[in-house]
Amino acid sequence: MAVPLFTLARQNQPLREELLQTFEKVLDSGMYILGEEVTQFEAELAQANGLSPEQVIGVSSGTDALLLALMTMDLGPGDEVICPSFSFFATAGGIARVGAKPVFADVCPVCFNLDPDSFAAAITPRTKAVIPVHLFGQCAEMDRINEIARDHGIMVLEDAAQALSARYREKPAGTMGDFGAFSFFPTKNLGGFGDGGALFVRDPDLARKARLLRVHGGYPKYYHSLVGGNFRLDALQAALLRVKLPHLAGFSAARAAHAEAYHEALLAEDRVFVPGEGQCHCLNDFSDSRQEPSQRKLWLPLAYQHNDCIWNQFTILVDGPGAATGEARDNLLAYLRENNIGAEIYYPVPLHQQECFASSEKPELPIADSLAARCLSLPIFPEMTAQERNEVIQTLLSWLHQN
Numbered sequence: 530m531a532v533p534l535f536t537l538a539r540q541n542q543p544l545r546e547e548l549l550q551t552f553e554k555v556l557d558s559g560m561y562i563l564g565e566e567v568t569q570f571e572a573e574l575a576q577a578n579g580l581s582p583e584q585v586i587g588v589s590s591g592t593d594a595l596l597l598a599l600m601t602m603d604l605g606p607g608d609e610v611i612c613p614s615f616s617f618f619a620t621a622g623g624i625a626r627v628g629a630k631p632v633f634a635d636v637c638p639v640c641f642n643l644d645p646d647s648f649a650a651a652i653t654p655r656t657k658a659v660i661p662v663h664l665f666g667q668c669a670e671m672d673r674i675n676e677i678a679r680d681h682g683i684m685v686l687e688d689a690a691q692a693l694s695a696r697y698r699e700k701p702a703g704t705m706g707d708f709g710a711f712s713f714f715p716t717k718n719l720g721g722f723g724d725g726g727a728l729f730v731r732d733p734d735l736a737r738k739a740r741l742l743r744v745h746g747g748y749p750k751y752y753h754s755l756v757g758g759n760f761r762l763d764a765l766q767a768a769l770l771r772v773k774l775p776h777l778a779g780f781s782a783a784r785a786a787h788a789e790a791y792h793e794a795l796l797a798e799d800r801v802f803v804p805g806e807g808q809c810h811c812l813n814d815f816s817d818s819r820q821e822p823s824q825r826k827l828w829l830p831l832a833y834q835h836n837d838c839i840w841n842q843f844t845i846l847v848d849g850p851g852a853a854t855g856e857a858r859d860n861l862l863a864y865l866r867e868n869n870i871g872a873e874i875y876y877p878v879p880l881h882q883q884e885c886f887a888s889s890e891k892p893e894l895p896i897a898d899s900l901a902a903r904c905l906s907l908p909i910f911p912e913m914t915a916q917e918r919n920e921v922i923q924t925l926l927s928w929l930h931q932n
């Protein structure tokens with residue numbers, strides 16, 4: 530049985546009638562840019578995250594949400610922004626696009642998110658902001674990150690593109706820093722019908738400024754005190770996302786059930802582990818036992834008890850001989866694909882190793898390098914059936930028994 534990494538058709542099929550009616554409504558309205566649908570969508574997102582509607586700004590993509598936040602902070606040449614090296618490219622791309630310098634920090638070997646100690650060590654007098662990423666649906670260690678940022682007068686922009694509705698100690702992702710950036714790219718937990726995003730802004734004055742920059746900084750129209758861009762969300766996109774938003778909690782619950790089932794089936798095997806609960810590198814002085822040679826073959830991802838993880842990805846690490854070079858992981862990836870199981874590497878090259886950042890001095894970030902060589906993401910889309918999930922598990926087990 531072939532199992533895709535994800536499929537959107539199954540998610541959207543049951544909503545087909547409602548989506549088509551919504552499309553017709555927007556078609557007939559003749560209003561295609563911003564407008565009432567976007568305003569309503571912003572209000573609903575705000576409500577779901579305990580914010581006021583003014584603090585939520587619908588934008589054209591997650592990438593543009595990040596860029597808009599950095600422009601709102603007036604960052605540019607001479608400024609430094611710290612971000613984790615193990616993330617999607619857009620986290621660092623926005624920093625470079627405003628002319629500031631991305632400074633890469635290492636990540637936690639357990640939760641894969643920004644290591645607060647590495648962040649603190651990367652701070653210089655030029656550091657203006659930090660971008661913690663809530664990777665794969667689990668929040669970074671925000672209490673410590675916020676504390677370090679506050680002590681140094683640094684702004685915090687949460688890259689919550691993969692974490693809409695995830696929580697850290699009861700607090701929603703994207704509401705703990707000065708800014709929170711979200712994406713509705715079709716494969717995110719709230720997946721749209723093309724590109725879309727949102728920016729949460731804590732300070733009302735900065736929120737007003739970001740809203741202006743979304744439309745070229747013009748207010749009143751054609752009078753520009755600021756240089757912004759076109760970062761607008763389409764009315765159609767907002768209207769269709771409003772159909773899906775009430776289902777987000779259900780999607781995330783289905784993903785969590787898959788994660789639990791993976792844990793239950795796979796942890797029964799020798800050589801399959803999760804890092805011990807409470808052993809967070811972010812909070813404790815935790816030496817990464819995964820760096821030691823061992824009989825361990827697969828590490829499953831851990832969601833901390835203090836986090837509500839939304840499992841945008843279920844990312845395992847492949848260990849054992851050949852792990853450091855990526856050979857072991859590539860071997861499992863090839864095996865899964867031969868057996869028609871969808872799997873993908875998020876992300877194969879850490880940001881500090883990307884060619885476009887080669888001119889900056891290259892920091893030593895051993896955990897980011899190690900994760901990039903070992904990581905492999907498995908199917909965890911909400912609509913996956915129990916039979917499909919079992920097929921993934923059986924295929925993993927047969928690989929384990931041969932290796």
Ligand SMILES: *Cc1c(COP(=O)(O)O)cnc(C)c1O
Nearest residue numbers: 590591592617619690691712714
């Ligand atoms: C998807 C993603 C983005 C960019 O979002 P787009 O909507 O695709 O522009 C940024 N950061 C992270 C961590 C992402 O996963």
